[in-house]
Amino acid sequence: MENVLNKLIEENKYLTKYGKVADYIPALSNANSDDIGICIMDIKGNVYSSGEYIKKFTIQSISKVIALMLAILDKGKNEVFQRVGMEPTDEPFNSFYKLELHEEGKPSNPMINAGAIVTTSLIEGKGNEKFTRLLNLIRDITGDENISYNKEVYMSEKSTSNRNRAMAYLLKEKGLIEGDVEEVLDVYFKQCSIEINCIHLAKIGTFFANKCRTLNGDTHYPEGIANIIVAIMTTCGMYDFSGQYAVEVGIPSKSGVAGGILGVVPNKYGIGVYGPSLDKYGNSIVGYGILKGLSKELGLSIF
Ligand code: DON
Numbered sequence: 001m002e003n004v005l006n007k008l009i010e011e012n013k014y015l016t017k018y019g020k021v022a023d024y025i026p027a028l029s030n031a032n033s034d035d036i037g038i039c040i041m042d043i044k045g046n047v048y049s050s051g052e053y054i055k056k057f058t059i060q061s062i063s064k065v066i067a068l069m070l071a072i073l074d075k076g077k078n079e080v081f082q083r084v085g086m087e088p089t090d091e092p093f094n095s096f097y098k099l100e101l102h103e104e105g106k107p108s109n110p111m112i113n114a115g116a117i118v119t120t121s122l123i124e125g126k127g128n129e130k131f132t133r134l135l136n137l138i139r140d141i142t143g144d145e146n147i148s149y150n151k152e153v154y155m156s157e158k159s160t161s162n163r164n165r166a167m168a169y170l171l172k173e174k175g176l177i178e179g180d181v182e183e184v185l186d187v188y189f190k191q192c193s194i195e196i197n198c199i200h201l202a203k204i205g206t207f208f209a210n211k212c213r214t215l216n217g218d219t220h221y222p223e224g225i226a227n228i229i230v231a232i233m234t235t236c237g238m239y240d241f242s243g244q245y246a247v248e249v250g251i252p253s254k255s256g257v258a259g260g261i262l263g264v265v266p267n268k269y270g271i272g273v274y275g276p277s278l279d280k281y282g283n284s285i286v287g288y289g290i291l292k293g294l295s296k297e298l299g300l301s302i303f
Contacts, residue, residue: 001040001048002048002049002050004294004297004298005038005040005048005049005050005051005294006050008038008050008289008290008293008294008297009036009038009050009051009290011289011293012036012286012289012290012293013034013036013286015277015285015286015288015289016033016034016036016275016277016285016286017033017277018277018279018285019033019277019278019279019284019285019286020033020277020278021033021259021276021277021278022257022258022276022278022282024160025153025156025157025160025161025257026156026160027150027152027153027155027156027157028058028153028156028257028258028276031057031258031259031276032276033276033277034277035051035052035055035259035274035275035276036051036052036274036275036286036290037049037050037051037052037053037054037055037197037198037272037273037274037275038050038051038053038198038271038272038273038274038290038294039053039197039198039199039201039202039271039272040202040269040270040271040272040294041199041202041203041205041206041269041270041271042206042268042269043206043209043210043215043267043268043269043270045206045215047199047202049198049199049202051274052198052274053197053198053199053272053274054197054198054199055197055198055274056150056195056196056197057195057196057197057258057259057260057274057276058149058150058153058192058193058194058195058196058256058258059138059191059192059193059194059195059196059256059258059260060192060256060257060258060260061093061111061113061116061192061254061255061256061257061282062196062201062204062254062255062256062260062261062262063134063138063191063192063194063256064110064111064115064116064119064254065204065208065229065232065233065237065254065262066134066137066138066141066191066204067110067116067119067120067123067134067191068080068110068119068228068229068232069137069221069225069229070123070133070134070137071119071120071122071123072225072228073221073222073225074122074123074124075122075124077228079122080110080119080122083106083118083122083176083177084106084107084109084110084115084118084119084176085106085107085108085109085115086109086110086231086232086235086236087108087109087235087236088108088109088235088236088242088243089108089109089112089236089239089240090240091108091112091240092239092240092281092282093111093112093113093239093257093281093282094112094113094163094164095112095114096113096114096163096166096167096170099114099167099170099171099174100170104174105174106118106174106176107171107176108236109232109235109236110232110236111232111233111236111237111239111254112236112239113163113164113167114167114171116188117164117167117168117171117177117184117185117188118171118176118177120184120187120188120191121171121177121178121179121184123187127180127183127186127187128186128187128190130187131186131187131190131191134187134191135147135148135149135191135194138194138196138200138204140214140219141203141204141207141214141219142196142200142203142204143203143214143215143216144200147194147195147196147200148194148195149190149191149193149194149195150193150194150195151193153192153193153258154189154190154192154193157189157192157193158185158186158189161185161189164185164188164189165181165185168181168184168185168188169181192256196260197272197274198260198272198273198274199272200272201260201261201262201270201271201272201273201274202269202270202271202272203215203270203272204262204270204272205262205263205264205265205269205270205271205272206269206270207270208226208229208230208264208266208270209264209265209266209267209268209269209270210226210267211223211226212225212226226266229264230252230264230266231252233252233253233254233262233264234246234252234302237252237253237254237255238253238254238255238281238283239255239281239282239283240281241279241281241283245283245288246303248292248295249288249291249292249295249301250295250300250301250302250303251263251264251265251271251291251295251300251301251302252264252265252266252302253291255282255283255284255287257278257282258276259274259275259276259277259278259284259287260272260273260274260284260287261273261274261283261284261287261288261291263291265300265302266302268300269300271291271294273286273287273290273291274287275287275290
């Protein structure tokens with residue numbers, strides 16, 4: 001397996017120069033655009049990895065998957081999806097003009113920023129407690145008590161994110177989020193700044209592949225949550241590229257703008273890929289290439 005991973009990195013590394021590291025969150029622009037890492041773990045816990053798989057980066061939008069899980073655990077599926085849709089969209093991840101098209105318009109899905117801010121607001125707890133609960137859930141799923149957040153990236157986004165701030169206030173005005181808008185945004189920026197590596201992502205993937213069971217078997221959440229998460233990842237996880245991605249890769253996935261991609265192959269594997277050079281959709285350009293190759297090589301498409 002390691003030979004396959006090495007080969008995929010070699011074959012795809014040329015792609016990094018066709019992408020661009022995110023700089024709208026200033027601290028993210030410090031990333032090395034040539035970095036590539038991969039880790040794949042089967043549901044028995046066997047791990048295979050290559051490249052910069054230990055290097056840490058911020059989870060960014062991949063945290064939306066965990067926030068959705070926690071909101072559903074706290075409030076139930078019906079209450080969550082009353083406030084955020086479950087339909088894919090052909091708009092970029094940070095678009096929100098559609099909220100204005102209908103009076104009751106809610107964000108299309110929990111993977112775009114507007115939807116994710118609603119999801120985060122639905123997590124139980126006052127202020128920072130929401131964040132602590134989300135962080136503890138990630139620690140529990142990965143079995144790593146040391147996972148924390150990157151203060152520089154957090155502050156960098158908090159002090160520049162006028163677009164997210166604008167959409168959060170609009171969501172509040174529409175009655176889709178409750179409580180203090182700045183508090184909700186603070187939790188959202190912190191959750192996006194949680195630092196992980198490819199091994200952590202592979203463990204999160206294995207957890208969902210294993211229907212919400214942790215590897216040591218200690219923790220078991222309702223397995224119906226995995227079905228919802230995997231379905232939403234398949235249809236919405238790669239934003240307005242999700243359709244082509246399903247055709248070419250066929251692995252339920254979620255990307256983050258720091259360059260991570262989480263992959264879930266139900267009943268089989270969890271996958272973590274890192275490559276901070278992004279395509280125009282905000283997805284890791286080399287991550288896409290590698291997952292496409294891996295899917296062909298191992299026959300991983302769910303379709
Ligand atoms: O809210 C933002 O814009 C970022 N914190 C997260 C966006 C993101 O990761 C988009 N994914 N590729």
